[in-house]
Amino acid sequence: MYNSSIGDDIDFHFPAERFDVFIAGLNLGIPLEYEIGDLFIIFWSIFVILFVMAFLGPKEIFPKLISKILNKKTINLESNYLVNVIKWFSIIVVVSGIINYIQESFGISTLPPDSTNDLMLFLAITISPITEEIGFRLMLIGIPLFAIFAHKSSLKFFFASLWNPHANLHIASNWKAIAIIVLVGVFFGVAHIISGEPWSNGKFAQAAISGIIIGWVYYRYGLLSAILVHWATNYFIYAHILFVSDLNQLSIQNAVSNSMISTLEVILIVTGLISIAIILLNYLNEKNQKKLSV
Numbered sequence: 001m002y003n004s005s006i007g008d009d010i011d012f013h014f015p016a017e018r019f020d021v022f023i024a025g026l027n028l029g030i031p032l033e034y035e036i037g038d039l040f041i042i043f044w045s046i047f048v049i050l051f052v053m054a055f056l057g058p059k060e061i062f063p064k065l066i067s068k069i070l071n072k073k074t075i076n077l078e079s080n081y082l083v084n085v086i087k088w089f090s091i092i093v094v095v096s097g098i099i100n101y102i103q104e105s106f107g108i109s110t111l112p113p114d115s116t117n118d119l120m121l122f123l124a125i126t127i128s129p130i131t132e133e134i135g136f137r138l139m140l141i142g143i144p145l146f147a148i149f150a151h152k153s154s155l156k157f158f159f160a161s162l163w164n165p166h167a168n169l170h171i172a173s174n175w176k177a178i179a180i181i182v183l184v185g186v187f188f189g190v191a192h193i194i195s196g197e198p199w200s201n202g203k204f205a206q207a208a209i210s211g212i213i214i215g216w217v218y219y220r221y222g223l224l225s226a227i228l229v230h231w232a233t234n235y236f237i238y239a240h241i242l243f244v245s246d247l248n249q250l251s252i253q254n255a256v257s258n259s260m261i262s263t264l265e266v267i268l269i270v271t272g273l274i275s276i277a278i279i280l281l282n283y284l285n286e287k288n289q290k291k292l293s294v
Contacts (some may be wrong), residue, residue, distance in 0.1 A: 036119050044128050047231060054081035054228055081103050084225050088217050089232040092210050097269040098234075099206050104239035110202035118242055125238050130229035132188075136211065137218040138162050140184045145169060145177060145219070164222035177219055185212030236268065 055062045059079040078084065111217060112121065125290065142162040149169040161168040171177055189208025193198045199207075212234065218226035 029099065036123050039123060040073075043130065044267055046130065050224055050228060051082075053224060054085060057081060071290070073256050077272050078221070081221070081225050081228070084217070084221050085228045086105045086233060086275060087279055088213060088225070088233045089236075090272035090279075092233055093268045093272040094276065095209055095213070095237075096206050099209060100265070103202050103205065108202045109200060110206060111200040113199060115125065122239075122242055127233060129227050133214070133223060133230055135220070136184055136188050137215055138223055140187070141165070141180055141215055141218060142223075143176075144180055148176060151229075162223070165220065166220050167216070173269075178216075181215035181219060182212055185215050187210070187211075188215075192238060221285070225284075 046129045058081065059076075061279050062080050062082045065080050065083055102111065142165055146158060146161045146169065149165075150157070151170050157168065165171075165177075186208050188211030189204045189206075192203045192207040193201055214226050214229055217229050
């Protein structure tokens, strides 16, 4: 799709079509030509691997947990990555919906960056769950947590701690971790409105809160869960915005305020509330079973 002729106003060439790779310090450049579609293939291959890992683990496969839910059995939400992704994505959707409603009631809109090429914007949405989670979560949360709480030093332990801080580090108090997560989350929100291609100012609150939530997901459940929550947040909303934009021949900025987007937001919020209700019911059932066992 991305390497096909889909319209005269679309340019599928990546801005930097050539770059040099230097081998073993030799001054020999090997030119490589690539397009937007090539980068999509690379990043989607990574997402496929991550989704397979999330589907299968870390302890139970996803269908087994769904079967338990349907049979009204108590489940351990931490035994499968994908269940955690669904849970925290639902929470982000509901919180973001509330923030948007409050901001719009005061006339504060949330608009994406101007783009002359919609595919470049879609590519940025595809790449950001990986690059931003490595930059903001792994580098700015994972490394400081390792520096503060690491009880041993080895390369294997270092990477294991970055992959899943909570499972590997002996963290006596969550408050230091939470303080780092909040600070990085606020910085994440600021970065969205001061970067080279900034969003409108209305994005700050939404991005900051989302950054804090995803930061907690990274700290508690690991990098895999954080990347997939970020991916879901981007794709469920902005892929639909791009679809509405193309369908109605609107700019991305105008498509954001289209009634079809409002309908999607309502659907996502309702399903998010249902997911949160299921989580709460599972938690209450778990507590009741513990009381009965005592």
